[in-house]
Amino acid sequence: MKFIIDWFKKQVKPAQKVIRPSLLESKQTGSCGGMSTTELKIRIELILDGVKTKDSIMGSVTQLAGLSHSLQTQFLDQLSELSELSMSHAYSVMLVYTPSIKIMDSKEHSQWIEQIILSISSNQLDEANSLIKNYSQFNLQINRSTTSFSDVADVLEKLIFSITRQELALMSIDLSANQRPYTNGKSIFLPESISVFDNYQDNYLLYKVMTFQLLGQIQLQTNSALKDIEEGVTEYGDHFLDIFSTIETLRINHYLKKKFPGIWKNILSIHEKLTIETYPEHIFSDHAETSVFDSLSWIKQFGIKQRILDSLPYQSDFSPEKLSKHTVDSGSVQASPIMMNIDKKSSEITEDDDNNQTAERIYFKHNSNSEPSGSTNQPDTDIWQNLADNIEHHQAEQKSLRDEQKQNSYLYPEWDISLKQYRNNWCRVEEISTEHDIDESQITDDIELKFFEKRIRKSLDLIINDQKLIRNQADGDDIDIDAWVAASSNKTKHADDFQNIYIRNNKNSRSVAILFAVDISGSTAGWKNKIIKQSTWLLSRTLANLDDQYAIYAFSGAGRDHCHIYPVKKFDENYNYDIKQRIFSLKPQQYTRMGAAIRHLGKTLKQSDAKTKILFVLTDGKPDDIDSYRGDYGIEDTRRAFNEVKALHITPFVLTFDKEAMDYLPYMLGKKHFRLISDITMLPIQISTIYKQLTT
Amino acid sequence: MNTNTMNTNTIINNSEYIIHEEPYYLPTANEVEIFNSALAENIPVLLKGPTGCGKTRFMEYMSWFHKRPLITVSCHDDLTTSDLVGRYLIKNDSTVWQDGPLTTAVRNGCICYLDEIVEARKDTTVVIHPLCDDRRILPLEKLGQLLKAAPEFCLTMSYNPGYQSAVKDLKPSTRQRFIAINFAYPVEDVEKTIVHQESGLPVEQCVHLVKLANMTRNLVGNGLEEGASTRLLVHTAKLIKRGFEPNVACKCGIADSLTDDDETKILLHEMIDTIF
Ligand SMILES: Nc1ncnc2c1ncn2[C@@H]1O[C@H](COP(=O)(O)OP(=O)(O)OP(=O)(O)O)[C@@H](O)[C@H]1O
Numbered sequence: 001m002k003f004i005i006d007w008f009k010k011q012v013k014p015a016q017k018v019i020r021p022s023l024l025e026s027k028q029t030g031s032c033g034g035m036s037t038t039e040l041k042i043r044i045e046l047i048l049d050g051v052k053t054k055d056s057i058m059g060s061v062t063q064l065a066g067l068s069h070s071l072q073t074q075f076l077d078q079l080s081e082l083s084e085l086s087m088s089h090a091y092s093v094m095l096v097y098t099p100s101i102k103i104m105d106s107k108e109h110s111q112w113i114e115q116i117i118l119s120i121s122s123n124q125l126d127e128a129n130s131l132i133k134n135y136s137q138f139n140l141q142i143n144r145s146t147t148s149f150s151d152v153a154d155v156l157e158k159l160i161f162s163i164t165r166q167e168l169a170l171m172s173i174d175l176s177a178n179q180r181p182y183t184n185g186k187s188i189f190l191p192e193s194i195s196v197f198d199n200y201q202d203n204y205l206l207y208k209v210m211t212f213q214l215l216g217q218i219q220l221q222t223n224s225a226l227k228d229i230e231e232g233v234t235e236y237g238d239h240f241l242d243i244f245s246t247i248e249t250l251r252i253n254h255y256l257k258k259k260f261p262g263i264w265k266n267i268l269s270i271h272e273k274l275t276i277e278t279y280p281e282h283i284f285s286d287h288a289e290t291s292v293f294d295s296l297s298w299i300k301q302f303g304i305k306q307r308i309l310d311s312l313p314y315q316s317d318f319s320p321e322k323l324s325k326h327t328v329d330s331g332s333v334q335a336s337p338i339m340m341n342i343d344k345k346s347s348e349i350t351e352d353d354d355n356n357q358t359a360e361r362i363y364f365k366h367n368s369n370s371e372p373s374g375s376t377n378q379p380d381t382d383i384w385q386n387l388a389d390n391i392e393h394h395q396a397e398q399k400s401l402r403d404e405q406k407q408n409s410y411l412y413p414e415w416d417i418s419l420k421q422y423r424n425n426w427c428r429v430e431e432i433s434t435e436h437d438i439d440e441s442q443i444t445d446d447i448e449l450k451f452f453e454k455r456i457r458k459s460l461d462l463i464i465n466d467q468k469l470i471r472n473q474a475d476g477d478d479i480d481i482d483a484w485v486a487a488s489s490n491k492t493k494h495a496d497d498f499q500n501i502y503i504r505n506n507k508n509s510r511s512v513a514i515l516f517a518v519d520i521s522g523s524t525a526g527w528k529n530k531i532i533k534q535s536t537w538l539l540s541r542t543l544a545n546l547d548d549q550y551a552i553y554a555f556s557g558a559g560r561d562h563c564h565i566y567p568v569k570k571f572d573e574n575y576n577y578d579i580k581q582r583i584f585s586l587k588p589q590q591y592t593r594m595g596a597a598i599r600h601l602g603k604t605l606k607q608s609d610a611k612t613k614i615l616f617v618l619t620d621g622k623p624d625d626i627d628s629y630r631g632d633y634g635i636e637d638t639r640r641a642f643n644e645v646k647a648l649h650i651t652p653f654v655l656t657f658d659k660e661a662m663d664y665l666p667y668m669l670g671k672k673h674f675r676l677i678s679d680i681t682m683l684p685i686q687i688s689t690i691y692k693q694l695t696t
Numbered sequence: 697m698n699t700n701t702m703n704t705n706t707i708i709n710n711s712e713y714i715i716h717e718e719p720y721y722l723p724t725a726n727e728v729e730i731f732n733s734a735l736a737e738n739i740p741v742l743l744k745g746p747t748g749c750g751k752t753r754f755m756e757y758m759s760w761f762h763k764r765p766l767i768t769v770s771c772h773d774d775l776t777t778s779d780l781v782g783r784y785l786i787k788n789d790s791t792v793w794q795d796g797p798l799t800t801a802v803r804n805g806c807i808c809y810l811d812e813i814v815e816a817r818k819d820t821t822v823v824i825h826p827l828c829d830d831r832r833i834l835p836l837e838k839l840g841q842l843l844k845a846a847p848e849f850c851l852t853m854s855y856n857p858g859y860q861s862a863v864k865d866l867k868p869s870t871r872q873r874f875i876a877i878n879f880a881y882p883v884e885d886v887e888k889t890i891v892h893q894e895s896g897l898p899v900e901q902c903v904h905l906v907k908l909a910n911m912t913r914n915l916v917g918n919g920l921e922e923g924a925s926t927r928l929l930v931h932t933a934k935l936i937k938r939g940f941e942p943n944v945a946c947k948c949g950i951a952d953s954l955t956d957d958d959e960t961k962i963l964l965h966e967m968i969d970t971i972f
Pocket residue numbers: 720721722723724745746747748749750751752753754856882890894926927930
């Protein structure tokens with residue numbers, strides 16, 4: 001015991017100056033494959049839209065070309081974000097971008113950009129100018145010696161998940177209350193910020209070690225000895241808790257050393273930086289699994305001495321009050337005390353004899369009420385598995401909690417024609433899964449549809465077959481050996497035979513993804529809704545037989561905070577009867593905020609890897625919503641949205657059922673991107689031409 | 697039907713396809729027994745499983761074990777029926793027939809292994825249909841021949857159900873001709889032995905590598921498409937064996953091979969730092 005106490009006594013915590021490693025190195029790895037100067041220049045010009053003269057950007061373009069591809073993309077994204085606010089600021093940021101990224105780390109840099117954006121949007125243009133001009137001073141201004149919880153939570157949470165497959169939520173606790181980190185088995189509570197060290201990296205490591213200490217606490221089931229700890233505290237007061245906490249922390253450290261050698265390195269480096277004396281490793285045997293009762297018997301064995309030990313910087317809160325918060329039922333898990341490899345010398349110091357030790361052990365075992373009948377001596381060889389079983393049911397709970405928070409909602413900007421400006425984060429789009437509650441009778445009237453289906457399929461088949469290998473061509477990519485052989489082996493040779501011996505390969509052009517956006521707003525009530533559903537069903541039915549990927553989403557909503565999207569068939573679903581039911585149970589809802597729907601679905605479609613992407617909108621054509629989304633405003637925003645989608649290399653197409661729509665559709669979409677159908681019988685005739693036009 | 701004159705090029709030099717040395721293969725479940733039974737009953741076999749989990753190695757091992765030559769065809773979306781079955785070639789102004797790999801296997805009683813079968817075009821996959829039911833014949837359309845498979849002929853194919861789009865899927869009529877063997881990553885104990893055997897790295901370090909791999913596998917769907925495969929582990933272990941720091945080796949052997957996404961990479965680096 002003595003050496004542990006000595007060891008604790010020597011703890012001091014001066015914040016040490018540690019030189020920050022240059023973060024530029026990490027930035028430049030993988031810098032191959034960046035964009036060329038020409039490509040960059042074109043892209044920048046597109047964004048900056050002809051601000052200033054052409055030659056003046058060449059210098060910065062050359063610098064930018066030296067960055068990695070991901071940095072270049074990040075740059076272009078940030079540039080276009082800035083350019084929407086202010087062209088001239090975007091331009092000046094571009095000029096200093098490369099030097100700025102070289103002196104800041106990525107976090108500082110994004111903070112810098114954020115601050116610039118913030119100043120511009122709050123109209124503090126001078127402030128923005130000075131930020132840009134004095135970019136080299138920026139990293140000195142921000143306080144780097146504190147690492148805050150929000151910086152690390154995400155990574156740590158995922159890290160823990162990758163180890164346990166359990167969603168242990170990370171939460172922050174108020175520092176002012178002088179609390180230590182603790183866990184309740186479902187969540188891990190960490191300080192809001194750490195500034196023990198004067199640099200981000202070391203503070204981060206401290207966070208990491210704290211997290212793993214708590215993970216260890218869960219996996220080693222410290223709380224299974226709750227009763228004994230409570231008794232100890234009642235009997236001996238805080239001394240007991242202090243000693244127990246330290247010993248238990250050491251035990252967990254020992255476990256971490258075996259399971260996560262990387263974390264052990266972190267622990268050692270923290271010890272070194274805070275000049276904590278060498279760790280007394282040999283108190284726990286290297287091979288045996290230990291339990292919390294080993295820690296307890298340690299204390300029993302040596303008595304509760306009067307000394308108060310300093311606690312370790314990453315030590316967690318082991319007070320019964322915190323431990324009792326554990327919701328994991330550890331009673332079912334066997335905690336198995338195993339003899340520790342106690343240092344011979346130190347046991348000689350104590351007056352306890354062997355018998356005494358055994359007695360105490362039994363006493364602890366008895367109290368632990370965790371002794372299953374039979375296999376008492378079997379150690380827990382797989383603590384991980386035990387933990388997995390234990391927390392399984394809590395996982396579901398965690399998940400639903402999370403789902404509630406996220407709620408599948410996305411924010412999109414909207415174009416305000418009167419301001420000639422985007423309103424950022426203006427529309428909230430929610431994806432709502434559809435339930436079909438349809439009676440069969442509504443689907444049965446599709447005998448007439450069957451007929452149309454056949455005709456559509458026939459006309460589509462023509463296109464599709466058109467697109468595969470074409471043999472016996474006069475010209476092509478490849479020699480058609482078969483044609484050549486046939487021609488050569490002809491007994492009576494015609495000169496013509498040798499003319500058509502090429503193969504043309506059209507196969508690669510067929511990589512098509514179509515997303516059907518179905519308008520189910522209130523204005524479509526009646527025959528329009530019927531024809532929309534019939535067309536959707538016909539199209540999806542026939543497409544199901546082609547190699548093309550397709551998805552169906554319906555949209556409606558009321559107001560900018562409630563733009564609803566109803567997924568009917570996602571890209572990764574196969575066509576089945578269920579989907580038919582979902583299509584036919586679509587009912588007219590409220591209004592049409594077309595812009596938000598198009599933006600959202602465009603984003604969905606963009607994720608497809610197909611070469612040709614088509615956003616196929618079926619609508620009565622009228623953008624119309626409460627909060628004055630109608631008339632020019634609606635049309636302009638929709639037009640803008642269509643243009644944004646086009647920029648994502650998506651072809652929009654509108655199939656409309658209302659003659660009036662012809663007044664503004666040409667304006668909204670440009671020629672060739674819409675078609676009017678007033679009767680379902682027209683669909684088979686029209687569809688093949690539409691389809692051909694879109695996919696070839 | 698007399699085709700003798702045409703078959704001058706068809707007798708393969710079997711020894712090219714024979715595997716002489718025992719490939720190292722450690723069974724992970726009962727796949728060897730299932731395969732042996734399927735072979736005895738002339739039922740074709742479908743190997744399913746993620747990349748790098750030992751499917752190809754398994755086939756090599758079985759080929760060696762049964763002393764049957766193994767012909768592997770890597771399927772791609774341009775693979776035509778002729779590529780499999782054979783075609784006429786032009787030689788001195790006349791045409792000669794050249795067997796494709798499948799025909800060669802059928803004639804000579806080899807094991808034919810079609811790797812990544814879903815990549816092949818659908819019209820190509822159907823040529824194996826008559827081979828895979830009890831008829832066991834391969835129609836050679838261009839020769840006007842029906843080729844009866846030699847008794848030792850065996851057809852196997854592999855595919856990875858993970859990342860196929862709905863478009864690229866096996867037809868039920870194809871699937872249902874096969875017995876499927878499911879390959880998954882081996883359990884920790886087995887996998888560590890494999891990595892140890894293949895790379896010569898001390899077992900203790902292999903254990904850490906396997907643990908890291910399992911951590912990445914837990915992240916599938918959370919930023920990763922696939923977790924680290926046994927193959928990646930073997931590669932990384934070889935790097936470490938050559939004297940690289942485990943940290944460095946894992947970063948280029950595992951993290952960078954798995955993802956290009958910066959955020960995911962940071963997370964992978966964190967995992968590596970946790971273990972090493
Ligand atoms: N059970 C095993 N026994 C021995 N080695 C194995 C085993 N499983 C995997 N390996 C190792 O993993 C490597 C990759 O295996 P293999 O090439 O067979 O993967 P695969 O399943 O064919 O992958 P892919 O689907 O990408 O072709 C092998 O070279 C071998 O080193």
